[in-house]
Amino acid sequence: MEARRSRSAGADKRFAALDLLATLVAVVDDRGHVRYANHALEDAIGLSRRNLADVPLTEWVTQPELLQSALDGARGHEYAVIRYDTHLKRLLREPLPVHLVLASTEWPDHRVVEMLPLEQQTRQEREERLLEQAQANKELIRNLAHEIKNPLGGIRGAAQLLQMELAERDDLVEYTEVIVHEADRLQSLVDRLLAPHRRAPVMADVNIHEVCERVRAIILAEFPRGLSVVRDYDTSIPEFRGDRELLIQAVLNLAHNAAHALKDRIAAGDACITFRTRVQRQVTFGKRRFRLALELHVIDNGPGVPEEIKDRIFYPLVSGRDGGSGLGLTLAQTFVQQHQGLIECDSRPGYTDFKILIPLP
Known part of the structure; x- marks a missing residue:
């Protein structure tokens, strides 16, 4: 067993580029035994690739018969690519829902099994919406704040001039003070809206x-x-x-x-x-x-x-x-x-x- 694992570990250089992928990837041989697991798959399962080497991948999915059938079909060249949803087993954690893709490779007698976590796919879509929303918010806030700021200054200035004219009418000065106070409050709000865009x-x-x-x-x-x-x-x-x-x-x-x-x-x-x-x-x-x-x-x-x-x-x-x-x-x-x-x-x-x-x- 150790000799087989050493040989599997020795194949790392051929598959090292798979470590650059964020999706979970395993390279399996014709028997369905793991020859290589990328970093993302190691993290997801909770085992190193050395411990996964030469272990049937069917042991790590909740419907092993489906994966075995897919491997048999790929070996017989019945399918080029096979896709279906399943669950990946993990150490000390609940199984992870994944979309599994099995495909042939340029390496003889090897198949690539790629698993995209369904929660990750949902999360990516949510992140894209958040980014689009943030960009739209930024443009809306910037335009709206500038539209508010100019007339706001005029309102405040007019209220101050009126206040000077009504200096002896305490009952009316109170109203101009309300206008000035509320204009200042709105100005503060506009300044806060614009603050993130004012400096790099x-x-x-x-x-x-x-x-x-x-x-x-x-x-x-x-x-x-x-x-x-x-x-x-x-x-x-x-x-x-x-x-x-x-x-x-x-x-x-x-x-x-x-x-x-x-x-x-x-x-x-x-x-x-x-x-x-x-x-x-x-x-x-x-x-x-x-x-x-x-x-x-x-x-x-x-x-x-x-x-x-x-x-x-x-x-x-x-x-x-x-x-x-x-x-x-x-x-x-x-x-x-x-x-x-x-x-x-x-x-x-x-x-x-x-x-x-x-x-x-």
């Missing part, structure tokens, strides 16, 4: 845990009682190029949203926000593939995102709480996208996870 990111080496610690200190200063902020860090994550201040603002917006959603639990004394950092390998998002990516999770034990706004939470001016501006998530997504990343949300009652993904060098 200032790139430097960033330690993500310094970012988290800064945000943690701010949140605990604002909510000193009833809220715990838990650290769950992977300290091996390398520094990367980014704008530290923009990332602090992005994470702070997520943490602020979480803290405000936890107001009832803060009152009860059992509110919790968790900052979790991990590295994800061979990840594809934004139609691009990256060897490594940072995962930063901001998790809370609050009531969850309201169902009626789940699909719109990154839209500008959409808020799940009274008094919210609806800009926090929009700006956070913009700041993260300026780092070639994106934010995803998984929410249900008692658990909300906003996950930031950023490529690593």
